[in-house]
Amino acid sequence: MxxxxxxxxxxxxxxxxxxxxxxxxxxxxxxxxxxxxxxxxxxFSGRSINLAxxxxxxxxxxxxxxxxxxxxxxIPMDKRAIHMADNSLNYQYYGKDGESIYSLSxxxxxxxxxxxxxxxxxxxxxxxxxxxxxxxxxxxxxxxxxxxxxxxxxxxxxxxxxxxxxxxxxxxxxxxxxxxxxxFLNTGYKELNIPANADGTHKLDTNSFHIWPRGAFMLIAMPNVDGSFTCTLFMPFEGENSFESLKDKQTLEAFFAQHFPSTQDVIPNLVEDFFKNPTSSxxxxxxxxxxxxxxxxxxxxxxxxxxxxxxxxxxxxxxxxxxxxxxxxxxxxxxxxxxxxxxxxxxxxxxxxxxxxxxxFMEMSVDTANPDFHLRKKIEKWFSERHPDKWLPLYSRVTFSHRPYAEALAIGDRQKAIMDEVMKLDGITDNWDKPVTEQHILRLLEQDTLTT
CATH class of the missing domain: 3.50.50.60 (FAD/NAD(P)-binding domain)
Structure with missing residues (x-):
């Protein structure tokens, strides 16, 4: 006291x-x-992004x-559910042993x-x-x-x-x-909503952070305890594929049908919510x-x-x-x-x-749709499980630890440089989990230690 x-x-x-x-x-x-x-x-609704x-x-x-x-x-979310433009769905787990971030209204x-x-x-x-x-x-x-x-x-x-x-x-x-x-970013956001099923269950996987990555714009959805999802559309304010360009019901529906086709059956109030809710900065x-x-x-x-x-x-x-x-x-x-x-x-x-x-923002909106990004994440997870004393992925360092953010940023930059070199290895797509890759990362880490 x-x-x-x-x-x-x-x-x-x-x-x-x-x-x-x-x-x-x-x-x-x-x-x-x-x-x-x-x-x-x-x-309290209309201009919110759910908390993690x-x-x-x-x-x-x-x-x-x-x-x-x-x-x-x-609600715990242990993974990203990445909704690709071709309607395929990829999952990317956040951490180890079911580590989760938690969605809250x-x-x-x-x-x-x-x-x-x-x-x-x-x-x-x-x-x-x-x-x-x-x-x-x-x-x-x-x-x-x-x-x-x-x-x-x-x-x-x-x-x-x-x-x-x-x-x-x-x-x-x-x-x-x-x-x-x-x-201020040139990108703004707007809240949308996926309601619960009639029996109160979620229309999408409950324990996922859902992302529809489309480059300069993206849609995300996070679960609520009442069975609904709070969705957030991030887009530029002006230009092609922007809030400015979506001026009427027909344009909006055509845009979502083209870029977010998997949402057509789960966002019944798209038009009403889009034009009712403000566009925030x-x-x-x-x-x-x-x-x-x-x-x-x-x-x-x-x-x-x-x-x-x-x-x-x-x-x-x-x-x-x-x-x-x-x-x-x-x-x-x-x-x-x-x-x-x-x-x-x-x-x-x-x-x-x-x-x-x-x-x-770039990772979520662009990289999550890139196969090389998923390979990098697989390599990092595989290597960190084999050498937890030598490698903790940046996301885990930020989200599942109490180490200083400044330390995470500095170490993350060094890890990125190492992974850039790893991705240049011949045959990395097929040999990502082989001893040759493991030894290469260990050598690069040793060189990094000698120069820092």
Whole structure:
């Protein structure tokens, strides 16, 4: 337990709610503010990408005893189901021994997290807009409008967990020497839906992350506990095969019949959902510093928003909380040191997962349809099973371990260079699991060790 403080958390999303639980457990009074209505009372749909919870996220939940509560509303996915353009279906398993990522409805998990935080004694203030914060005094300014009257709310500390367009960060950006960048992809996304069968079962394989890779665009589908799938269509905003080009019912239906024929019988409300749901954008946001003295700190998307193609936005945010908690245990009541060490630890890892997430868009949309990609993955899996001390595939290093993201990025780059050489071997398609391939990889690894 720490010396009790009065702490405000801006943002009642996934990271804000879990952070509030950690802070409450540490003995603090915690108030959470959110500009939106209570998510438990609204229909959360139309612009969501399902979550993929993996080891880093589970660790943060398990450390406060909440993992089992969340496992009850999660579905394990142990593989990718890759739907090819010719209607064939390929499976690619993620890890070893049935290792899985877990599909969760974003809205369902957020509702659960808010209720769990309230049960801990955290107090929520919904439909409350924060317009500004005094960094030196940790004072929040709230009001109905930005130009109207504001109320002053005094705290000992403020955490900004209010997303990629954070109001708390907006104030921090006005400091001298504050670095900030944002980069939007030319690709956007739209939510679609595969309903459950009449008996409540799933129309597609339940324990798969479904991908229809088509190069510059792709469709994904992730299972929900009610038997449905949340689908997400990723496409360029403009140009050929873009959201701009799909302007009417006939064009849309013809496009799906051509590029996603296996979905025709499972997405009955395609036209309605497509034209009803918004087209949303994807942004990578970076900034530094994340903290101001011992008064204000950013966490989650507020300081490192990433694109969703590695499924680690939430996992990275939850890992922020794990590291912050470790610093709290290590440094006691010295919040200036806690926050300083937290940002030093997390900044390089946040940058690394941002890069990995950006790269994984190409893997999902292009590489998964390439036979050479599947061969590379088979070789990596085969070699890592024979030499687990020498090779852990990048995906497993990111998703099924707690090693730093920055380390995964660096090692992954070296492994890619090695696999590029392996794929040049004569007869690799037929000899991929032969001693000659194994010895070649071992030699390349030895050379890599000598040069690093």
């Amino acid at each position: 720490q010396a009790p403080l009065k702490i405000a958390v801006a943002g009642a999303g996934l990271v804000g709610s879990l952070l509030a639980i950690y802070l409450k457990r540490a003995g603090h009074t915690v108030h959470v503010f959110d500009r939106s209505p209570d998510i438990r009372n609204v229909n 919870l993996s080891q880093r996220g589970w660790r943060a939940l398990d450390e406060v005893g909440l993992g089992d509560e969340i496992r009850n509303i999660a 974003r809205g369902g998990l957020n509702r659960k997290m808010v209720s769990l935080a309230e049960a801990e004694g955290v107090e929520f203030f919904f439909e409350t807009r924060i317009w500004d914060v005094n960094l030196q005094t940790a004072t929040l300014y709230t009001g109905e409008t930005e130009r109207g009257a504001w109320s002053e709310l005094q705290y000992d500390m403020v955490f900004g967990a209010d997303g990629a367009f954070s109001r708390i960060r907006h104030r921090m950006q006005r400091q001298n020497m504050f670095n900030y960048s944002q980069n 994807l942004v990578t946001m970076k900034c530094y510093p994340w903290v101001f003295e011992d008064k204000v700190a950013l966490i989650g998307d507020a300081c490192h928003a990433i694109v969703p193609f590695y499924g680690h936005g939430m996992n990275a945010g939850f890992e922020d909380i794990t590291i912050l908690s470790q610093m709290m245990e290590q440094y006691g009541n010295d919040w200036a040191t806690i926050l300083s060490e937290y940002q030093k630890s997390r900044k390089p890892n946040a940058d690394a997962i941002a890069e990995l997430s950006y790269r994984n």
